[in-house]
Amino acid sequence: MKKYYDVDGFLGDDPVKAVDGVSFDIRRGETLGLVGESGCGKTTLGRTILGLEDATDGEVTSDGRNVARLSGRELREWQRDAQMVFQDPEASLNDRMTVGEIVREPLEAHDSETASARRERVFELLDLVGLNEEHYYRYPHQFSGGQRQRVGIARALALEPEFIVLDEPVSALDVSVQARVINLLEDLQEELGLTYLFIAHDLSVVRHIADRVAVMYLGDIVELGGTESVYTDPAHPYTLSLLSAIPGSHTGTDRDRVTLRGTPPSPRDPPQGCRFATRCPAKVRPSEFDDLSGIAWERIDALHTVLRERANTETSLTDRLKRQLGLAADANDIDEVVADLFERDASGDSDTDATEGAGLLTKSARKAVEDAVQFARRGEDEEATAVLREAFGSVCNRERPERHAVGDEGRVSACVRHTDEYEDPSDVVDRRYGRDDD
Numbered sequence: 001m002k003k004y005y006d007v008d009g010f011l012g013d014d015p016v017k018a019v020d021g022v023s024f025d026i027r028r029g030e031t032l033g034l035v036g037e038s039g040c041g042k043t044t045l046g047r048t049i050l051g052l053e054d055a056t057d058g059e060v061t062s063d064g065r066n067v068a069r070l071s072g073r074e075l076r077e078w079q080r081d082a083q084m085v086f087q088d089p090e091a092s093l094n095d096r097m098t099v100g101e102i103v104r105e106p107l108e109a110h111d112s113e114t115a116s117a118r119r120e121r122v123f124e125l126l127d128l129v130g131l132n133e134e135h136y137y138r139y140p141h142q143f144s145g146g147q148r149q150r151v152g153i154a155r156a157l158a159l160e161p162e163f164i165v166l167d168e169p170v171s172a173l174d175v176s177v178q179a180r181v182i183n184l185l186e187d188l189q190e191e192l193g194l195t196y197l198f199i200a201h202d203l204s205v206v207r208h209i210a211d212r213v214a215v216m217y218l219g220d221i222v223e224l225g226g227t228e229s230v231y232t233d234p235a236h237p238y239t240l241s242l243l244s245a246i247p248g249s250h251t252g253t254d255r256d257r258v259t260l261r262g263t264p265p266s267p268r269d270p271p272q273g274c275r276f277a278t279r280c281p282a283k284v285r286p287s288e289f290d291d292l293s294g295i296a297w298e299r300i301d302a303l304h305t306v307l308r309e310r311a312n313t314e315t316s317l318t319d320r321l322k323r324q325l326g327l328a329a330d331a332n333d334i335d336e337v338v339a340d341l342f343e344r345d346a347s348g349d350s351d352t353d354a355t356e357g358a359g360l361l362t363k364s365a366r367k368a369v370e371d372a373v374q375f376a377r378r379g380e381d382e383e384a385t386a387v388l389r390e391a392f393g394s395v396c397n398r399e400r401p402e403r404h405a406v407g408d409e410g411r412v413s414a415c416v417r418h419t420d421e422y423e424d425p426s427d428v429v430d431r432r433y434g435r436d437d438d
């Protein structure tokens with residue numbers, strides 16, 4: 001399934017590829033966690049599943065029916081069956097309505113019950129989520145964040161749904177309140193037989209509640225599998241990086257934190273090949289540069305990141321004008337960067353030979369770096385980036401990786417390193433960041 005925004009962009013820009021070709025299923029009665037950095041497309045995916053957005057391509061099916069093609073009674077049924085709970089209970093509840101009216105509203109839209117039966121139903125729902133009858137006449141602003149989220153949950157439950165997209169349902173709450181709302185969601189799931197898609201950027205919350213977890217990066221699902229197996233033995237380099245940032249997690253304790261360089265690329269212009277290639281700690285290196293040391297690659301990667309970030313930001317009109325006038329003042333510092341990376345000893349360790357940097361690059365690597373730097377000096381960062389990609393790119397920059405079966409229980413991960421031809425991603429990351437085996 002794909003969901004692009006601004007397809008017929010007013011300015012002729014590329015569309016925003018918020019969700020770009022995902023395929024997975026959600027099993028009845030399970031909680032599927034959906035994790036990934038802000039902006040990777042989680043909310044869009046949730047909304048498109050529910051039919052709140054039209055898919056650009058592909059389809060969402062429920063019990064074998066394409067939900068985009070439903071009409072009449074079947075459509076109404078789907079709209080009852082599938083609900084959403086939003087992240088920010090403050091913004092998602094209408095402050096001019098009483099709690100009673102908020103929870104009753106979906107009933108009025110869908111039910112032919114009498115007014116008093118609806119009132120009874122609202123009392124039941126309030127009770128179900130741990131509120132009581134006297135809350136019926138209050139307004140959302142009179143509640144705490146946790147209580148407001150309970151109201152949001154009661155409203156979502158009003159039509160007795162089977163499936164609920166929970167979009168960061170506890171992210172806006174205090175940690176102590178989070179646990180109580182999570183417990184409530186778990187109890188409700190058991191009592192009512194609900195199926196959840198639980199969206200979160202907080203990986204620890206998901207570990208607690210999800211049966212399976214899908215890891216999303218830039219519009220794509222890169223790894224999907226049973227929660228415990230993904231958390232204890234992540235397969236995809238992006239999952240490895242995300243998990244290494246959780247203090248106290250299994251991976252966090254025996255690996256140094258994997259630093260992801262730079263910011264995620266724009267979904268308007270995602271990298272070719274593997275989406276994660278530009279930041280991947282386990283990217284395949286082209287064999288013609290086998291003789292380059294690990295430290296040389298680190299520094300080439302660092303230069304690449306600097307140029308890419310500059311290419312993404314330095315496009316303001318003033319910058320473009322300056323460049324046309326030959327005043328690319330901002331571009332001068334590239335020589336500083338190159339000197340730091342390749343000419344001086346950038347480690348800051350006074351015991352190391354200060355000339356070490358100069359010998360880092362082989363002749364052909366040096367030539368590519370120099371070509372790139374020439375472009376960068378003129379402020380042509382995109383071209384400079386292209387030179388580095390051309391010279392040091394690999395299969396990761398050319399091919400979008402297929403999903404490979406990893407581990408057990410149907411786990412999949414989309415990384416070229418899961419083929420026999422290459423070393424496993426976690427071995428590469430371990431070597432690069434060091435695992436403390438003692």
Ligand SMILES: Nc1ncnc2c1ncn2[C@@H]1O[C@H](COP(=O)(O)OP(=O)(O)OP(=O)(O)O)[C@@H](O)[C@H]1O
Pocket residue numbers: 005006016017018036037038039040041042043044045201267
């Ligand atoms: N209506 C829209 N029009 C254009 N672009 C949009 C629209 N909605 C979302 N986007 C873009 O699509 C991409 C994915 O956004 P989305 O909100 O789905 O990500 P997310 O992972 O849920 O992020 P967050 O955790 O911050 O909510 C982002 O680049 C966002 O700017």
